[in-house]
Amino acid sequence: MNRIWQGLMCVGVVALWQPPALGAAPLLTVADAEQPAPAAPATPPAPPVAPTPGRGPGSEAWSRERQARRDAERGPWIDSEAIVRQFKGGEGVTLDLLNMLGDIVVVGGKGREGRLSIVRRVQGRGPDTDALLKAFEIDVSEHANRVAVRSSLPRPSQPPPRGSRPRVRADYQIALPPGTALELKNMHGNVTLTNVVGDVRVEAMAGDVVGEALSRVRLLRSMSGDVMLSRSVVEGDANLQSVSGNVIASGVQAGSLTMGTVSGTVQIKESGSDRTLVRTVSGDIEFAAAPRKAGRYELKTHAGDIFVFAPRGSGFEFEANTFKGDVTSDVPTQPGMTGSRQVRGSVGDGSAFFELTSFTGDITVGKKQEKPK
Amino acid sequence: MKCQDVQQALDAQLIGTLGREEAEALDAHLAGCAECQALVADARRLQAELRLLGVEGPSPRAWERLSARLEADPEFQRAAAEAVEADPGTRRLDWRWVALAAALVIVIAGSLMALRRGLGTAPVAPAPVVADVPADATPGDLVTSIESELDLAAKHYENAIAGLERVASETDSPIDPAVMATVKENLEIIDQAIDDSRQALRTDPQSQLAQESLFDAFRRKVALLQDTIALMNEMRKGNPSRATAIASGLNKG
Numbered sequence: 001m002n003r004i005w006q007g008l009m010c011v012g013v014v015a016l017w018q019p020p021a022l023g024a025a026p027l028l029t030v031a032d033a034e035q036p037a038p039a040a041p042a043t044p045p046a047p048p049v050a051p052t053p054g055r056g057p058g059s060e061a062w063s064r065e066r067q068a069r070r071d072a073e074r075g076p077w078i079d080s081e082a083i084v085r086q087f088k089g090g091e092g093v094t095l096d097l098l099n100m101l102g103d104i105v106v107v108g109g110k111g112r113e114g115r116l117s118i119v120r121r122v123q124g125r126g127p128d129t130d131a132l133l134k135a136f137e138i139d140v141s142e143h144a145n146r147v148a149v150r151s152s153l154p155r156p157s158q159p160p161p162r163g164s165r166p167r168v169r170a171d172y173q174i175a176l177p178p179g180t181a182l183e184l185k186n187m188h189g190n191v192t193l194t195n196v197v198g199d200v201r202v203e204a205m206a207g208d209v210v211g212e213a214l215s216r217v218r219l220l221r222s223m224s225g226d227v228m229l230s231r232s233v234v235e236g237d238a239n240l241q242s243v244s245g246n247v248i249a250s251g252v253q254a255g256s257l258t259m260g261t262v263s264g265t266v267q268i269k270e271s272g273s274d275r276t277l278v279r280t281v282s283g284d285i286e287f288a289a290a291p292r293k294a295g296r297y298e299l300k301t302h303a304g305d306i307f308v309f310a311p312r313g314s315g316f317e318f319e320a321n322t323f324k325g326d327v328t329s330d331v332p333t334q335p336g337m338t339g340s341r342q343v344r345g346s347v348g349d350g351s352a353f354f355e356l357t358s359f360t361g362d363i364t365v366g367k368k369q370e371k372p373k
Numbered sequence: 374m375k376c377q378d379v380q381q382a383l384d385a386q387l388i389g390t391l392g393r394e395e396a397e398a399l400d401a402h403l404a405g406c407a408e409c410q411a412l413v414a415d416a417r418r419l420q421a422e423l424r425l426l427g428v429e430g431p432s433p434r435a436w437e438r439l440s441a442r443l444e445a446d447p448e449f450q451r452a453a454a455e456a457v458e459a460d461p462g463t464r465r466l467d468w469r470w471v472a473l474a475a476a477l478v479i480v481i482a483g484s485l486m487a488l489r490r491g492l493g494t495a496p497v498a499p500a501p502v503v504a505d506v507p508a509d510a511t512p513g514d515l516v517t518s519i520e521s522e523l524d525l526a527a528k529h530y531e532n533a534i535a536g537l538e539r540v541a542s543e544t545d546s547p548i549d550p551a552v553m554a555t556v557k558e559n560l561e562i563i564d565q566a567i568d569d570s571r572q573a574l575r576t577d578p579q580s581q582l583a584q585e586s587l588f589d590a591f592r593r594k595v596a597l598l599q600d601t602i603a604l605m606n607e608m609r610k611g612n613p614s615r616a617t618a619i620a621s622g623l624n625k626g
Contacts, residue, residue: 188549203600206552223600224555243597244555262559262593281593282562302566302586323573323582359586360569 077169080120080133085140087147089114089177091198097149101169101188108195108213109175116140116149117173124167136168190225208245217254226264238273246283265304280304284361290314291352298355305361308354312367315348320356320363329365374402379409556601563597566590 181199217238226245234254256275333345570587
């Protein structure tokens, strides 16, 4: 076993290593601009953060109110013409996109030709607004099997006063060929992915990340927004993470599910996996699905409540542990080995196993898919 | 397969090099050996916990190199055997905590180094990379190295928190104030979990639940910090001058 922990000490080094790009033929061509442009944003992209108490300076509520006031002061968004780029995708090709502000919609396409449709927008009232829009550039470059897309934000020589500062954003609509890997980082704005057949890794700072019909989900993460995956059959592990937002898997079949958030809620609905690992700090965990035979489900929270509702006819064992909370179940249970706050129970053939831990919250296990009153 | 073979088989399984026949032999042994079952459960739990950190695990090549070096070191084998004999009751807990702590050290320091390397700023305290331990290092050197790395990580950690708080409080920060407020409030939630767990350990020092809860909260805080730094690192690509200021903030303690 010494080899194991010694070996694990080098994982950080390995995790940080990035393989160098390999040489390959050019992938990009410039397409004509007569393509449908992404729709204008209905509203400025306010970071969709979970509500938290407190309205004093520095709190989320205070920050959002201040942001709303500034948006009103800045005036309307002004659009540029759409930029359209085509690229060759497919297995072995990665689309690497970093965006600072804007919404991104990715749809799985056909064939090997992918398309980026980009609309730049500036919000402001000052005389420099038009010039800023012209100077706001999107760099699309090719590096071997990697298509890199970056926005270049111009900075004025003389910063305007706070509050009158214009904002720039780029909204994307992307058609992604099957097999193309996607590495996407969006700082502000929502990301929507549909029917993407390829490795997907999406990280957002402020905004929701929503995936549907995805097949290879390496990571969907938002710092300050919800993360949702639905109607997907995922090869291997699907990793969904947030900080303040809710994390939801609905109608997902995966080899394993890894989900986590600090203060949001984790929900697993009508989904299946051989292994499920959920962690929250203050958020609740709700599992409402049929466990797989021999499946293992580890749900752990510090201060949230845990609800497990398995449909009638399913078989599972569970062990519920809490330091301060209560355990409630409508299935036969018996005290565990470590006292009254550890409870074990078994339903049907007991083939699946749930390990449920809430330090200060309550744990509820039921056979019906509804919360007990 | 015998108990003494399980460790090697488990190592191979963890890195994906275990053959089908060996896997079947391992399963057959585990079916009748509670002690080895516990060993495997701990190893898999550790893997899962590392996965939560976004750490996939060592590459087979790195693993083989490290294993070969350790196996070739009779002093290490002797010291390891002595350590197990001295305190067999805590053997499993010890290696798990040490391994996780070491992984955290590397992840934190790696994030900060990546941020600074990307910015091209002046070099700071070196990242605690285990692979930098000399090939002829003794077991004592390794232990000392881990301890010093943990100390160094704690300093990095405190500096990073202080830097983040400075950035969050600056009125000119390019980072959305709502996002920074979210991060800050969630760090406070985690701090509350840490306090709860510590309080519970004062009243019930033997509580494994409290121990694990404390560790989970600590790990989550580190992960949140790492994610924040990584995103800051990306933001510099859109606003290099501002990111330099962020790195400067992180560098102050």
